[in-house]
Amino acid sequence: MKLALLWLLWAQVPAAQEAAWSEREWAKARAHTPLAEPRPNPTNRLADDARAARLGQRLFFDARFSANGSVSCASCHAPDLGFADGKSLSTGLGRTTRHSLSLWNVAQQRWFFWDGRADSLWAQAVQPLETPKEMGFDRVSLGRALRGDAELKREYEELFGALPDVTTWPARAAPSDDGSELALAWQRMDPQEQRAASRVAANFGKALEAYERRLQRGDAPFDRFVAGAAQALSDSARRGWKLFAGRGNCRSCHSGPAFTDGEFHNIGIPPLAGGKPEDPARYAGIDFVRADPFNARGEFSDAREGERALELETLERTPQNFGEYRTPSLRNVALTAPYMHQGQLKTLAEVVNFYSTLEGATPIGHHQEQVLQPLKLSASEAADLVAFLESLTGAAPSAALLAPLDARR
Ligand code: HEC
Ligand code: HEC
Structure with missing residues (x-):
């Protein structure tokens, strides 16, 4: 023994x-x-606001913001799959060409997506919303959907002010150069209306960011x-x-x-x-983020002259990317x-x-x-x-x- x-x-x-x-x-x-705690993001003045995080959490799991009412952010970022989806290539309304990224600790990043084509979490969120193979929704339908739900409308308006009047808006519209119905409808909209619809999309992203910033797992x-x-x-x-x-x-x-x-x-x-x-x-990601109307320098940013905006200005694309x-x-x-x-x-x-x-x-x-x-x-x-x-x-x-x-x- x-x-x-x-x-x-x-x-x-x-x-x-x-x-x-x-x-x-x-x-x-x-x-x-x-x-560490995520570093502050002054381009979103509500980044660390608790009410914005609650609204973001509602939006995250809500499949109504998709063309057929079946896809939400959580479809490809499921909490029980590490906020990813367990698949090689993500599938929403169609099959995408990339693997889902986990949202655990996502606010630790400076550039979002595998190619860094978004410079903030709020700018990032507009993309899956409108990508045909992901949620296939559009910012005009988003404005209408938020207005149509009394609870969401109230929460949104407490944070961001009145939702625009959507009565004169087309049924669906989103900017794109693909010649689609959506793109044509967008071109026919008045610039004021276009700006109002884009602002709703930016605010949708800002609430989502406030939620995502809490997904810390150390x-x-x-x-x-x-x-x-x-x-x-x-x-x-x-x-x-x-x-x-x-x-x-x-x-x-x-x-x-x-x-x-x-x-x-x-x-x-x-x-x-x-x-x-x-x-x-990354080579394409740099061009995209520099031109993105939702970037830190753009009109929807809450810190257009800040550090993030400066970082964008100095971003250079090289063949190595x-x-x-x-x-x-x-x-x-x-x-x-x-x-x-x-x-x-x-x-x-x-x-x-x-x-x-x-x-x-x-x-x-x-x-x-x-x-x-x-x-x-x-x-x-x-x-x-x-x-x-x-x-x-x-x-x-x-x-x-x-x-x-x-x-x-
Ligand atoms: C030159 C920089 C570099 C070095 C060195 C490096 N990695 Fe990576 N790692 C990356 C990049 C970039 C990716 C993503 C590549 C892709 O998707 O094409 C990656 C992906 C990974 C992944 C997959 C993560 C995921 O969520 O998909 C793991 C795990 C990993 N690396 C572990 C390691 C380990 C262990 C080592 C050391 C043996 C290492 N890495 C060395 C840059 C590096
Ligand atoms: C159809 C599946 C799908 C849906 C729906 C979807 N995503 Fe994603 N998400 C992905 C994939 C795939 C990537 C990586 C794509 C890339 O890098 O090109 C990604 C990347 C991200 C990233 C970047 C993470 C990082 O580390 O840079 C964030 C943040 C994110 N998604 C949040 C969201 C939010 C918020 C929604 C809802 C508005 C959403 N996603 C809807 C599949 C999806």
Whole structure:
């Protein structure tokens, strides 16, 4: 009996020693925790307003803001699927060409979407609303729908002032150059009316942003371990951190408390359908965000001269941006398989295997600023890295935030 116990103790020593962190590793770990509050967004004066967040929560789960009344934001950002949808390519009214992004900790980002084509959460929200394959709605119908619901109308007007009179508006209309009925109807609208309809769309986004800013999920085993809870991480996860921070060099892109540099890189993930990558990604995203009427410099912004507006002015597009995607946050990553911009990789083990072998990576032209090297991990090292990634799942906030609000309460 005693011998067996001694043997057990002895056998565990090497694993624990291997998993111990050096002072340098501790210092690096402290740069990733705790998760900070989202930084203020003065382009939305209601970004941190509790009433706006309540309205946003109603709008988020409401499928009436879609062409056929069946798609809401939650269709592709489901709270029980890590605020994503578990699919490779998201499907609303039609199938999109990208993988859904999780909304946990989304307010930590500076540029939104895989290609960063929106510079705020409120500007972002207008896009799924009007994209034919997502909600296929339009800002004119939105104004009418809000007016038509007494409760929503009251809440909206308390925050943003009177909803416009929609009686002279066409049935549906949205700006676009696709020659569709919607586009033609939009062109026939008076500029005053167009502006009023666009303002409703911007305000819809501002309420949604106030809600999304509350979707913080920190306090993961990793945070607790670094804060002193020695039992919070397994030996395997602790060895995984050493790889992440050391030989894996993962922190050079997945940096800071949100485990992302907020920047765009091309790591050579091939398109889901095979063939050569044709999606310009960040290259097109820069043009889009600079021209977006809902950006920080635009007339619907509450801080047109602020820091965000300045950032936009200095944003330059270079050939290197072609095919670059935003570094995803790794917090809560275990909740949102599959992975990458088209959900090309099914599991975290597949992701780690990619970084280990770079098998199937598309050759990246001479434009790429940083070429990954295959890490050639052993099977147990790969398992350690996965265990570390799994230790980034935080404690969920109050369940009241994660379900539709009853409109009459
Ligand atoms: C049909 C599915 C679908 C619907 C409906 C949808 N989204 Fe998304 N959402 C996506 C996909 C896919 C992406 C990534 C697209 C891209 O990057 O090009 C995304 C990206 C986002 C992002 C950017 C996250 C980040 O990290 O940059 C936010 C925020 C977001 N959606 C919020 C919303 C809101 C709010 C609504 C409702 C108004 C909504 N979405 C409706 C599929 C959807
Ligand atoms: C050169 C910057 C860079 C480095 C270094 C890097 N990553 Fe990434 N990572 C990215 C980018 C960019 C993506 C998204 C790529 C895409 O979708 O095409 C990504 C995606 C991921 C994803 C998928 C997340 C999701 O939600 O889809 C995981 C997990 C991940 N990386 C982990 C790691 C690990 C572990 C390492 C170290 C072995 C690492 N990364 C090194 C930039 C980097």
